[in-house]
Amino acid sequence: MSRRRKSLTEEDLILWSRVARTAVPLKGRTYPEEPEQPATKAPADTVQDLSFPAVTPVGAPIPPQTPKKKELVVRKLDQPTRTKLAKGRLEITGRIDLHGMTQDEAHAVLQAFLFRAYHSGQRYVLVITGKGSTGEGVLRRAVPRWLASDPFRQYVGSYEDAARHHGGHGALYVRLRKRGIR
Known part of the structure; x- marks a missing residue:
């Protein structure tokens, strides 16, 4: 039996890109691009709140991270x-x-x-x-x-x-x- 690979919905992609932006990328990598927001608005009663308080708003520039002093670990x-x-x-x-x-x-x-x-x-x-x-x-x-x-x-x-x-x-x-x- 073959497995069918599910693709992420537009909302899932947006949510995933917001979560991924909270992680520090590996050396030489960049943050994933966030997909375009759909132009149509859903009715107010069906809109779910997908915002995270610690995440930067979409489109806002990400502040540069100050390098932390390397902590010595034994x-x-x-x-x-x-x-x-x-x-x-x-x-x-x-x-x-x-x-x-x-x-x-x-x-x-x-x-x-x-x-x-x-x-x-x-x-x-x-x-x-x-x-x-x-x-x-x-x-x-x-x-x-x-x-x-x-x-x-x-x-x-x-x-x-x-x-x-x-x-x-x-x-x-x-x-x-x-x-x-x-």
């Missing part, structure tokens, strides 16, 4: 990089061990360490948190939150649990951002 380490770190093909240029520290001490020491590592041009470092004596350790839970928080985001590009021989779930591979790229 992501998971990509799999090929993690594999290379685990196998020793990428050098871990710095390590810090946070065992036995309180959260306040560990936070300050980690921030200072990452600051120095970033400014000395190091790319991959190992942060050892430990697994904790009962259940999941306090630092094991806190350090990933810290790495994604504001003061650390300017230095840290991504992080992931380390391989077993580097500490497994008690350590993190951290990729620092390149200097000058923020």
Whole structure:
């Protein structure tokens, strides 16, 4: 059985073009053209309100979008990089061990360490948190939150649990951002 492709009605095309104008087009693309409005007017009792409060009226020029400052986001380490770190093909240029520290001490020491590592041009470092004596350790839970928080985001590009021989779930591979790229 063949499927019959439905074409959009004139109203659907107009509605779709209005919705599409609220989206940001991909690089090198433009907004879709809106079809011409039909010249005939429908009776007042059958007209539906298709207006959207946040959409620019048809025919009005679209105001230029001001470029937003690129927000720094910390992501998971990509799999090929993690594999290379685990196998020793990428050098871990710095390590810090946070065992036995309180959260306040560990936070300050980690921030200072990452600051120095970033400014000395190091790319991959190992942060050892430990697994904790009962259940999941306090630092094991806190350090990933810290790495994604504001003061650390300017230095840290991504992080992931380390391989077993580097500490497994008690350590993190951290990729620092390149200097000058923020």
